[in-house]
Each structure stands twice: as structure tokens, then as C-alpha cells.
Amino acid sequence: xxxxxxxxxxxxxxxxxxxxxxxxxxxxxxxxxxxxxxxxxxxxxxxxxxxxxxxxxxxxxxxxxxxxxxxxxxxxxxxxxxxxxxxxxxxxxxxxxxxxxxxxxxxxxxxxxxxxxxxxxxxxxxxxxxxxxxxxxxxxxxxxxxxxxxxxxxxxxxxxxxxxxxxxxxxxxxxxxxxxxxxxxxxxxxxxxxxxxxxxxxxxxxxxxxxxxxxxxxxxxxxxxxxxxxxxxxxxxxxxxxxxxxxxxxxxxxxxxxxxxxxxxxxxxxxxxxxxxxxxxxxxxxxxxxxxxxxxxxxxxxxxxxxxxxxxxxxxxxxxxxxxx
Numbered sequence: 441x442x443x444x445x446x447x448x449x450x451x452x453x454x455x456x457x458x459x460x461x462x463x464x465x466x467x468x469x470x471x472x473x474x475x476x477x478x479x480x481x482x483x484x485x486x487x488x489x490x491x492x493x494x495x496x497x498x499x500x501x502x503x504x505x506x507x508x509x510x511x512x513x514x515x516x517x518x519x520x521x522x523x524x525x526x527x528x529x530x531x532x533x534x535x536x537x538x539x540x541x542x543x544x545x546x547x548x549x550x551x552x553x554x555x556x557x558x559x560x561x562x563x564x565x566x567x568x569x570x571x572x573x574x575x576x577x578x579x580x581x582x583x584x585x586x587x588x589x590x591x592x593x594x595x596x597x598x599x600x601x602x603x604x605x606x607x608x609x610x611x612x613x614x615x616x617x618x619x620x621x622x623x624x625x626x627x628x629x630x631x632x633x634x635x636x637x638x639x640x641x642x643x644x645x646x647x648x649x650x651x652x653x654x655x656x657x658x659x660x661x662x663x664x665x666x667x668x669x670x671x672x673x674x675x676x677x678x679x680x681x682x683x684x685x686x687x688x689x690x691x692x693x694x695x696x697x698x699x700x701x702x703x704x705x706x707x708x709x710x711x712x713x714x715x716x717x718x719x720x721x722x723x724x725x726x727x728x729x730x731x732x733x734x735x736x737x738x739x740x741x742x743x744x745x746x747x748x749x750x751x752x753x754x755x756x757x758x759x760x761x762x763x764x765x
Contacts, residue, residue, distance in 0.1 A: 441624040441625065441626055441627065442624070442625055442627050443622060443623070443624060443625075444592050444622065444623075444625050445592055445618065445619050445620075445621060445622045446589075446591065446592045446595050446613070446614075446617050446618050446619070446621045447478060447479060447480050447618045447619060448592065448625075449592035449593070449595045449596040449625050450480050450557075450595050450596065450599060450613065451480055451481065451482060451483070451484070452596060452625075453595070453596045453597075453599040453600045453603075454466055454480075454481065454484060454518065454599070455483075455484060455487065456600065456628075456629050457516075457518075457600060457603045457604070458484065458487075458488050458492065458493075460629075461516050461603075463514075463515040463516050463553075464492070464515075464516035464517075464518065464553075464603070465491075465492045465493070465494075465510065465515075465516070465517060465518070466481055466484055466492065466493045466518045466520070467493070467494050467495070467496050467503070467506070467507075467517075467518075467519060467520070468481075468495075468496055468503060468519055468520030468521065468522065468557075469495065469496060469498055469503075469520070469522045470495055470522070471484075471485075471493060471494070471495060471520050472485045472490065472493055472494050472495040473485050473486075474495075476520060476522070477522055477523075478559060478615060478618050480520070480557075480613075480618075481493060481520065499529070500521055500526050500527060500528075500529040500530040501529045501530050501532070501533055503519050503521065503530060504519065504530035504533035504534055504537075504538070504556070505533050505537075506519075507519040507533075507538075507551075507554050507556070508533060508537050508538055508541065508551050508554065510554075511538075511550075511551035511552070511553045511554035511608070512541065512549055512550075512551050514553065515553055516553035516554075516603065517551075517553060517554050517555070518555045518557060518603060519554070519555070519556050519557070520556075520557045520558065521556060521557070521558040522558075522559075523558065523559060523560075523566075523569075523570050523615075524558045524559060524560035524561075524572055524573070524574055524612060525569050525570055525571070525572045525574075526558075527556070527558055527574060528574070530556075531577070534556065534578070534581075534584070534608075534610070535577075535578070535581045535584070537551075538551050538554060538583070538584065538608040539581045539582065539583030539584045539608065540583055541583075541608075542583065542607075543582075543583060550606070550607075551608050552605065552606035552607050552608065553603075554608040554609070555599075555602050555603050555608070555609045555610075555611055556608075556609070556610045556611065557599075557611045557613060558610070558611070558612060558613065559612075559613045559614070559615035559618070560572065560573050560574065560575065560588075560612040560613065560614065560615065560652070561573050561614050561615060561616060561652065561653050561703050562616065562703060562740055562745055562748070562749065563615075563616030563653065563745075563749070564615060564616050565742065565745060566740075566742075567740065567741075567742040568739040568740045568741070568742070571740040571745070572704075572740055573612075573702065573703045573704035573735070574704070575588065575610075575612055575680055575704065575710060576680075576704055576708060576709050576710045576713075578610050578681065579680050579681040579683075579710055579713070581681075583607065583608070584607070584608055584609070584610055584681060585602070585605060585607050585608070585609040585610070585634055585635075585679065585681055585682070586609075586610050586612070586679065586680040586681040587602055587609055587610070587611050587612070587634060587678065587679050587680070588611075588612045588613075588614070588651045588652040588677075588678065588679075588680065589613065589614070589652065589678070590614070590617075590621075590651065590652055590653070590655040590656075590676050590678070591617070591621050591623050591655075592621055592622065592623050592625045593623055593624065593625045593626065594632060594676075594678065595613065596625055596626075596630070597626075597630050597631055597632030598611070598632045598634065598678065599611060600629065600630065600631050600632075601631040601632055601633060601634050602634065604631070605634055609634070612652065614652040614653035616653055617652075617653050617656075621656075632678070634678075634679050635679045635682045635683070635684060636678065636679065636684050636687070637675050637676060637677045637678055637679070637683070637684035637687040637688060638675065638676045638678060639673065639674070639675050639687065639691065640655070640659070640674045640675065640676050641659075641662070641672065641673060641674040642673055643662075643671040643672040643673030643674070643695065644671040644673070644694065644695060645670050645671040645672065645695055645696075645697065645763055646665075646670065646671075646672055646673070646695050646696075646697040646698070646699060646759055646762055646763055647672075647673045647675060647688070647691040647692050647694075647695045647697060647698045647699070648661070648662055648672050648673065648674050648675070648699045648701070648755070648759065649674075649675045649677060649688060649698065649699065649700045649701070649714065650674075650675075650676065650677070650700070650701040650702065651676055651677040651678060651680065651702070652703075653703065654701050654702055654703055654750070655674075655676050657701065657750070657751060657752050657755060658674060658699075658701050658752075658755055659674060660752040661752040661753075661755035661756040661759060662674055662759070664752070664756045665756060665759045665760065665763075668760070670759060670760070670763050672759065673691050673694070673695055675687065675688060675691060677714075680710055683714070685717055685718075685721065688714065688718060689718060689721040689722055692718055692721075692722045692725060692726070693722055693725045696725055696726060696727035696728075697726070697727055697728050697731075697762050697763065698714075698715070698718055698722075698726075698730045698731070699730075699731040699732075699733060699755070699758055699759060699762055700714050700715060700730070700731070700732050700733070700734075701732075701733045701734070701750055701755055702734050702735070702750070703734070703735050703749070703750060704734065704735055705734060705735045705736060705737045705738070706732060706734040706735065706736070706737055707737050709732070709734050709735075711732040711734055712732070715730040715732060718730060727765070728762045728763070728765035729762075729765070731758045731761070731762050733750045733754050733755050733758045734750050735748055735749070735750055736748050
């Protein structure tokens with residue numbers, strides 16, 4: 441085990457796979473010698489050369505189009521979109537080409553060696569063009585996998601699994617944790633299975649579900665609730681597409697309650713899909729309505745970032761309301 445932050449863990453995962461897979465390339469805006477805006481790719485160009493880690497023009501649609509073409513040849517492409525807010529110019533290429541390539545070719549061709557990495561979320565005073573959480577847009581696209589890690593250990597194992605998965609993966613990285621999250625990470629190569637949630641803490645009174653940077657938020661809220669005698673079961677969803685219905689449903693059948701927390705706006709957020717599925721699976725077990733603690737239905741604000749965030753205080757109050765229903 442080694443102590444590292446999330447950036448170091450991501451960089452190490454990229455380096456491990458580039459060593460093992462000679463066809464793998466890493467590219468995006470400023471990812472070469474500069475190492476990207478957040479330095480996630482630092483040192484890769486020096487180690488593997490300019491042909492395998494290089495800068496692209498500032499065109500997300502072009503990045504995604506090139507990634508599709510490279511991966512369609514059976515090679516491994518890891519494309520960085522500098523901020524998740526910038527992924528929208530590439531949206532057509534990702535949802536209409538990457539996601540459908542295998543299907544429309546009758547499984548004769550695919551872009552399974554394709555991973556899009558992109559930093560998402562707020563907490564860095566980035567305002568409305570550098571703080572969005574657009575994961576839900578991609579979860580309704582068959583053919584894509586969507587993954588969000590919560591800490592360095594998870595980031596390394598999930599990214600290695602994503603790069604080796606036979607399907608295109610959109611890998612959202614919580615940028616406010618890049619340097620803030622430090623922890624023990626296994627040395628060397630390991631994978632964490634995609635599509636599987638993790639029960640981080642056992643409990644009996646309420647299931648609290650989140651992913652990415654919001655995991656720290658819900659853990660803090662649950663600590664406050666525990667002081668009042670409320671036993672919280674905490675689940676990190678990790679993969680949003682596909683998502684682990686069985687693990688979440690089993691937990692809710694035990695606790696009788698569910699709270700879902702995510703940073704994206706409430707309307708159309710992935711919490712709605714989870715709530716609809718769990719009420720269908722667990723209707724007779726529910727002791728209170730499923731609760732959603734999410735971002736506001738506004739553009740991400742700059743000066744009102746604190747008010748926008750679904751923080752531990754909002755989550756704590758929602759836990760109490762659910763248990764006291």
C-alpha cells in the first residue's frame with residue numbers, strides 16, 4: 441500500500457496500462473508535456489513519448505471523433521475532456537457514435553477500447569462553466585458505461601477496469617477531491633469490477649446512497665445522525681450505468697428507507713431513476729417516501745455555491761425527516 445492523492449492514483453493507473461498495452465494512447469487539451477489543467481497526465485509524455493501522450497486542438501467534438509476512429513481499429517484510446525462542462529460539443533460523437541458503434545455493425549466492429557476521462561462537479565468556485573455534473577445525460581444512452589470514483593483507491597482500480605472493459609466508458613472524476621482526497625492505495629495492478637455498488641457502512645434504519653465527491657458529504661451527515669441514535673447504511677453506487685439494483689434493493693428491504701444524494705440538479709438527475717426502480721422493487725418494505733437531496737434547478741452559481749450544494753446539513757435534516765416520517 442502507498443499513500444497518494446486521487447491525481448496520483450489516476451496517473452498511476454494510466455501509466456500501468458500504457459506499459460501493458462502498447463496500443464494505448466492518451467490525448468486531450470494540454471495533456472502532453474503540461475500534464476493537463478490538473479496535472480493528471482504529468483510525466484506520461486516523457487515516459488511514453490509524444491506519439492502516445494499528446495495535445496489535441498481545442499475541439500471536444502474532434503477529440504471524441506478521433507477517439508472513435510482509433511478505438512474502431514481495435515486499439516485503446518483514453519481521451520481527456522478538460523472539464524465535464526466541455527463534454528457537450530462531443531455529445532453527438534459519444535451518444536450517437538461511441539455508444540451505437542457495436543450495435544449498428546451487428547457486433548462486427550466496436551469501440552470497446554475507448555475511455556473518456558473528465559473532471560466534474562463543484563466545490564472549486566468554478567462557476568457555471570466549470571462545476572457541472574452531467575452524468576445523468578449519459579446514463580440514458582445504451583452502449584455506454586458511466587463510472588464515478590470516490591477516493592484514490594477506487595479511482596485507480598475503477599479506471600484500470602474501465603480502460604480494459606469491452607465497452608466505451610465515460611469516467612467522471614470528482615475534481616474537488618483531486619488533491620483533497622488522500623488515502624492508502626494498493627501498489628501495482630488491480631481492478632474494481634464495474635457495475636457493482638459497495639456497502640461502505642452497515643446500518644439498520646435508513647439507506648443513504650451517493651457516489652463520487654458526495655460520499656464524504658453523506659458520511660459526515662450520517663455521523664451526525666448516528667449521535668441521535670439513527671443507524672445509517674451507506675452505499676457508494678460507483679457505477680451509474682449499469683447500476684447495481686440488487687445491492688441497493690437488498691439494503692432498502694433491510695432498512696425500509698432510502699435517501700439519495702447527488703450534486704447534479706434534482707430534475708432529471710439520476711436519483712429519479714433510482715427512486716423509481718427502488719419503489720418498484722421495494723414498495724412493500726418502504727417505511728417512508730424515498731428522499732432526494734440534490735443540487736438546485738438553476739445554473740451552477742458562483743457566489744451562491746454554498747447554498748446550491750446538497751451538503752451534510754441538508755442531508756442530515758433529510759435523514760431525520762425520513763426516519764421520523
